[in-house]
Amino acid sequence: MVFERDGKRIPVLEDINLEVTDGEFICVVGPSGCGKSTLLNLMGGFLSPTSGSVTIAGEVVKGPDPRRILVFQERGVFPWLTVEGNIGFGLSRLSRVEREERIAHYVKLVRLEGFEHSYPSDLSGGMKQRLQVARALAVDPDILFLDEPFGALDSVTRLIMRSELLRIWQAERRTILFVTHDIDEAVQLADRVVVLSSRPAKIQDILQIDIAHPRNISSSRYLELRDDLLNKIGVAFTL
Amino acid sequence: MWPLLGAAVLLALWHYSVIWTGTKVFPSPINVEKGVAELLRKHVLWADIGDSLRRVALGFGAATLFGVPVGLMLGWYPAVNQVVNPVLQVLRPISPIAWIPVAIIFFGVGEKPAVFLIFLAAFFPIVVACVGGVASVPAIFRRAGRNFGLSPMRVLARVVFPAALPQILVGLRIALGVAWLVVVAAEMIAVDSGLGYLVIDSRNSGKRYDLVVAAMLLIGVIGLALDMGIRRLEKLRSVRWGFRDGA
Numbered sequence: 358m359v360f361e362r363d364g365k366r367i368p369v370l371e372d373i374n375l376e377v378t379d380g381e382f383i384c385v386v387g388p389s390g391c392g393k394s395t396l397l398n399l400m401g402g403f404l405s406p407t408s409g410s411v412t413i414a415g416e417v418v419k420g421p422d423p424r425r426i427l428v429f430q431e432r433g434v435f436p437w438l439t440v441e442g443n444i445g446f447g448l449s450r451l452s453r454v455e456r457e458e459r460i461a462h463y464v465k466l467v468r469l470e471g472f473e474h475s476y477p478s479d480l481s482g483g484m485k486q487r488l489q490v491a492r493a494l495a496v497d498p499d500i501l502f503l504d505e506p507f508g509a510l511d512s513v514t515r516l517i518m519r520s521e522l523l524r525i526w527q528a529e530r531r532t533i534l535f536v537t538h539d540i541d542e543a544v545q546l547a548d549r550v551v552v553l554s555s556r557p558a559k560i561q562d563i564l565q566i567d568i569a570h571p572r573n574i575s576s577s578r579y580l581e582l583r584d585d586l587l588n589k590i591g592v593a594f595t596l
Numbered sequence: 597m598w599p600l601l602g603a604a605v606l607l608a609l610w611h612y613s614v615i616w617t618g619t620k621v622f623p624s625p626i627n628v629e630k631g632v633a634e635l636l637r638k639h640v641l642w643a644d645i646g647d648s649l650r651r652v653a654l655g656f657g658a659a660t661l662f663g664v665p666v667g668l669m670l671g672w673y674p675a676v677n678q679v680v681n682p683v684l685q686v687l688r689p690i691s692p693i694a695w696i697p698v699a700i701i702f703f704g705v706g707e708k709p710a711v712f713l714i715f716l717a718a719f720f721p722i723v724v725a726c727v728g729g730v731a732s733v734p735a736i737f738r739r740a741g742r743n744f745g746l747s748p749m750r751v752l753a754r755v756v757f758p759a760a761l762p763q764i765l766v767g768l769r770i771a772l773g774v775a776w777l778v779v780v781a782a783e784m785i786a787v788d789s790g791l792g793y794l795v796i797d798s799r800n801s802g803k804r805y806d807l808v809v810a811a812m813l814l815i816g817v818i819g820l821a822l823d824m825g826i827r828r829l830e831k832l833r834s835v836r837w838g839f840r841d842g843a
Binding site: 401403420421422423426427429432433436437438447476477478496518594 | 739754838
């Protein structure tokens with residue numbers, strides 16, 4: 358993937374080959390500015406690759422599609438719609454009854470009961486992100502792309518959101534591609550962690566996280582994998 | 597409480613200025629109050645207010661009806677905007693008052709040119725607010741709209757329009773203020789009813805400055821009421837997020 362800015366060609370991604378299995382939870386980590394978000398936007402169909410292609414279930418991705426929904430870091434929910442309105446945004450093709458059932462199901466799944474008629478401005482940061490995930494899941498996508506979805510949250514909320522996301526993922530198995538700059542987040546959530554190098558980004562390594570959920574984040578295997586990942590990114594883990 | 601005090605001080609200042617200067621022409625607040633009572637007694641006041649408000653409603657309503665879609669389209673298609681914008685920017689600074697002769701050629705004398713002038717005056721602020729509103733919709737919202745499978749027209753209707761609505765409302769509010777300014781000016785020239793006509797007619801028929809000032813104050817009070825009325829729209833739940841005190 359090459360970007361053109363002010364007449365200059367900036368190679369962002371190079372030689373990316375990644376196979377993702379159905380229902381897998383993939384985290385993408387790498388130095389900031391390396392092209393993690395670009396990779397998600399390519400896979401989501403918001404950008405066209407300069408060369409190569411993205412194929413999902415045998416079909417080349419040509420543009421955005423409700424079968425794969427991108428969840429943004431923040432301010433992704435529509436402030437002019439209520440919680441119900443946001444979750445129901447992609448459901449206008451359903452009948453009223455079906456739509457209401459679907460909305461009620463996802464309100465419950467992301468634990469926003471009692472806030473159905475609230476507007477995003479009345480919700481906390483964590484609730485807004487849960488709402489965004491609910492809006493995405495409501496259209497029954499095959500794949501969720503999450504672009505640092507918890508990056509703007511405080512550290513406690515972030516921890517809670519991780520376990521919430523795991524709970525939701527286990528309840529409604531979807532393929533998840535999750536971009537983060539948080540090593541712990543990656544090791545806590547992912548089946549596999551894709552490590553990108555700095556720009557132009559290549560896949561430097563793919564790390565299998567072979568710990569069953571729920572993960573004990575002080576177990577020796579967890580710490581081992583975490584240190585391994587820190588090493589691969591090239592960060593010293595003694596401060 | 598404090599606004600009332602301000603008004604009281606101003607009235608007192610006015611009252612004593614009239615007494616101290618011994619003017620025979622300029623009315624005191626009491627004369628004006630009597631003037632309002634006289635207008636009410638003669639049953640012309642409500643008709644004049646009604647005529648002015650009707651003209652504003654027609655002109656402003658037409659400007660909203662045309663201006664919002666035109667503004668949304670210009671904001672949505674930057675290429676079209678590049679062609680149209682220079683024309684808009686030249687027409688926009690022309691005072692509606694300067695259009696009066698042209699309006700009379702187009703529409704003759706009477707209701708139509710007045711409504712046309714109000715339409716012109718309100719149209720530009722609305723278009724400009726809509727173009728700006730659409731341009732400042734975060735890309736993230738448009739992308740989310742496309743992601744959920746919306747066609748470009750539906751993205752415009754279901755994402756861009758509601759996202760731009762707070763800014764559009766600000767434009768409507770400005771436009772309504774301008775429309776009220778212009779109706780008075782238009783009525784001084786083109787028609788023989790309305791509050792603007794009342795001002796001019798009171799002066800021309802016997803230099804009734806008590807009625808002139810009474811009409812002026814009414815124009816101010818009604819203008820304030822219109823502004824307060826349209827500001828209530830900002831309190832609607834689906835746009836409140838876009839205003840500073842609304843979170």
